[in-house]
Amino acid sequence: MVSTSLGVLQSDLIKFKPLLPLDFPCVLNMYVHKTWKVLSIYQFDMAVYTKIFVKFPKKFWPEGKGREFFLYVSSRRGYYGVWQEFEAQYPDANVLLVTVTDKESRRIEQQSDNQTKAEIMEVLRSMFPGEDVPDATDILVPRWWSDRFYKGTFSNWPIGVNRYEYDQLRAPVGRVYFTGEHTSEHYNGYVHGAYLSGIDSADILINCAQKSMCKYHVQGKYD
Missing domain, CATH: 3.50.50.60 (FAD/NAD(P)-binding domain)
Structure with missing residues (x-):
């Protein structure tokens, strides 16, 4: 089998x-x-579907009803576009999730976590120009496509x-x-x-x- x-x-x-x-x-x-x-x-x-988790020392994003998800619009297709916060599920975790797919997933998997973190910080500071956005303290970047025992996330x-x-x-x-x-x-x-x-x-x-x-x-x- x-x-x-x-x-x-x-x-x-x-x-x-x-x-x-x-x-x-x-x-x-x-x-x-x-x-x-x-x-x-x-x-x-x-398919390649990557959920990147980023932890911060404090919250700087909107919270409350109807604010669990927010979007970033870029001229670059799929560039850190879909975000989610977890305050309802994990209070005070100060964690954001950003989803990337396909070509962006493959590109990100081939660079260092520090490079990815730097790109994410630039995007977030563009999204929240009036906020004091601190540097992320931790990041988790799954690499399903690079792992020879998976070579992707799920079939399509x-x-x-x-x-x-x-x-x-x-x-x-x-x-x-x-x-x-x-x-x-x-x-x-x-x-x-x-x-x-x-x-x-x-x-x-x-x-x-x-x-x-x-x-x-x-x-x-x-x-």
Whole structure:
């Protein structure tokens, strides 16, 4: 049972012997027939979604009802745009969260935390020009994309990909079974999707081992 992330499957971290895929007789085109599993893996995206936590010695941002979130508008796409404060959840924690994604996530992961902190301080002082904005005392920058055991944050269904490709992504190859949030039918991208897909994949494997119900059906793309 392979439960690694889609990003890992798209990398060269795991070597399959024999190589993926094995024959899949319901696919007619000879090229697709020989490459269906690899194609299904690469037809899905591995998104990068980074939540950066920054701690300060004091609060300088607005609080109260309707002020949990605030935005920064930049001419640079995705540049430290979405902010959240946690006073209701963690009183006096003095922590802000800023969310970045995709290209900005990859860029930030490749620079030092001090560089990221300096960029954040410049943005915050631009957002609150009339406030005494102190330097941050701590910062947490997750690096899901750089981690070879994740290579991203969660899977994403691109436009044009439908249930057919999903069934192929989830389908076993011989005695090799696949699970993870990217194989969850209803909750891909979420932790509970990973949990539920584990149960589904285990049921498929158990039915094969105990009841000889090993055939995995993939409907046609336009059925």
